[in-house]
Amino acid sequence: MVEPTVNRDTILGWLADVPDPEIPVLTITDLGIVRDVECDTGVVVSLAPTYSGCPATEVIESSVIAALEDRGIANVTVKRVLSPPWTTDWISDAGREKLREYGIAPPERGGSKRALLQGQRRIPCPRCASENTELVSEFGSTACKASYRCVDCLEPFEYFKCI
Amino acid sequence: MTPEQSLVAYILRLGDNALVLGQRMLELVAAYPELEEELANANFALDYIGQARMFYSYAGELEGAGRGEDDFAFFRPEHEFRNLLLVEQPNGHFGDTIVRQVLFDVYYLALLEALTRCSDQRLAEIAARAEKEVRYHLRHCGQWLVRLGDGTEESHSKAQQSLDELWRYTGEMFAADALDHALLTSFDGPDLGAIAVEWQKDIGAMVEEATLTIPQETHMASGGKQGMHTEQFGYLVAEMQSLPRTYPGAAW
Numbered sequence: 001m002v003e004p005t006v007n008r009d010t011i012l013g014w015l016a017d018v019p020d021p022e023i024p025v026l027t028i029t030d031l032g033i034v035r036d037v038e039c040d041t042g043v044v045v046s047l048a049p050t051y052s053g054c055p056a057t058e059v060i061e062s063s064v065i066a067a068l069e070d071r072g073i074a075n076v077t078v079k080r081v082l083s084p085p086w087t088t089d090w091i092s093d094a095g096r097e098k099l100r101e102y103g104i105a106p107p108e109r110g111g112s113k114r115a116l117l118q119g120q121r122r123i124p125c126p127r128c129a130s131e132n133t134e135l136v137s138e139f140g141s142t143a144c145k146a147s148y149r150c151v152d153c154l155e156p157f158e159y160f161k162c163i
Numbered sequence: 164m165t166p167e168q169s170l171v172a173y174i175l176r177l178g179d180n181a182l183v184l185g186q187r188m189l190e191l192v193a194a195y196p197e198l199e200e201e202l203a204n205a206n207f208a209l210d211y212i213g214q215a216r217m218f219y220s221y222a223g224e225l226e227g228a229g230r231g232e233d234d235f236a237f238f239r240p241e242h243e244f245r246n247l248l249l250v251e252q253p254n255g256h257f258g259d260t261i262v263r264q265v266l267f268d269v270y271y272l273a274l275l276e277a278l279t280r281c282s283d284q285r286l287a288e289i290a291a292r293a294e295k296e297v298r299y300h301l302r303h304c305g306q307w308l309v310r311l312g313d314g315t316e317e318s319h320s321k322a323q324q325s326l327d328e329l330w331r332y333t334g335e336m337f338a339a340d341a342l343d344h345a346l347l348t349s350f351d352g353p354d355l356g357a358i359a360v361e362w363q364k365d366i367g368a369m370v371e372e373a374t375l376t377i378p379q380e381t382h383m384a385s386g387g388k389q390g391m392h393t394e395q396f397g398y399l400v401a402e403m404q405s406l407p408r409t410y411p412g413a414a415w
Binding site: 049055137 | 198199202203206208209210211212213214216217284285287288289291292293295296299303
């Protein structure tokens with residue numbers, strides 16, 4: 001049973017401390033994958049998976065359970081919700097700023113429609129903000145990132161791809 | 164079959180296509196000569212395996228017989244898989260791999276788009292998730308098709324040969340059977356006739372851009388949707404299932 005002092009907002013606050021395993025500078029709340037929390041006879045956390053094959057999905061689910069267990073909540077269920085599907089538009093403004101400070105260019109807004117079309121847009125360098133950058137590889141260290149290089153400051157950087 | 168049973172069988176078939184193609188691509192992991200393509204292939208393969216898991220889990224829940232994703236992937240014999248012959252074809256050379264991917268992805272993308280409008284909510288949701296990924300794959304593989312076709316003399320002739328050889332496996336995609344009809348009539352599912360038209364148009368444009376030629380009408384092979392597979396499929400299944408069958412219940 002959940003203690004009476006623990007409500008939905010408290011739990012949402014705790015979840016805002018759970019890091020993403022692949023980009024730990026982001027929390028799962030920044031990433032926009034926490035969709036709902038229900039507190040009734042137990043706690044049910046609804047999470048939206050990012051990519052179908054994202055290896056982090058299961059790690060995130062166990063981190064959520066562990067984070068709540070650490071605060072004394074034993075009866076936690078994680079539910080996967082597919083609708084509406086997660087896109088990079090779900091990443092919060094705070095999340096985008098954290099990505100930039102960390103050296104990863106954040107995804108553009110409206111990604112779900114535009115980015116899938118053929119054209120490549122200019123991706124600003126997260127270090128010097130120059131738009132004079134070039135794509136090195138569409139595929140980076142994880143499924144969600146591409147590799148870029150800044151032609152002005154010469155720094156290589158990662159870009160969080162829009163989907 | 165009741166409409167509900169047809170739905171289960173149809174979803175399993177979607178899972179089989181995703182799993183078998185994903186498994187073929189996984190055979191290439193650590194074998195690409197170039198890092199970018201290595202990562203692209205591994206990432207795409209993971210997407211297909213992830214999609215297969217979503218389809219299988221849902222089919223298992225609907226079936227209500229206690230079967231889950233591992234049972235469908237690892238404990239069914241070859242003839243119970245209902246994937247298209249196209250996706251089980253061996254990787255061959257890079258041109259074969261890319262042409263197989265393009266031929267399937269253009270079809271799969273149109274199918275998923277249609278499934279996002281079907282009346283089964285969960286299936287529509289899975290399709291919406293998968294569709295975004297397949298679009299990304301197609302963009303990548305479509306660019307390769309152009310590079311190979313419009314590249315050197317050798318890459319052009321090899322890509323044309325891949326297209327000629329794999330073409331015979333494309334007819335099966337649009338040959339509607341009882342399950343396709345059941346989905347269309349009971350669940351507002353995809354209309355394969357309309358998808359065929361869309362596919363021909365898109366493939367025609369891509370092949371033209373790649374300076375390749377659509378093969379002449381040929382005998383179309385079929386049987387995958389009925390569980391009658393090509394010889395190479397047995398080896399794929401044997402390798403994929405060897406560990407869980409040798410050590411049932413093995414866990415990390």
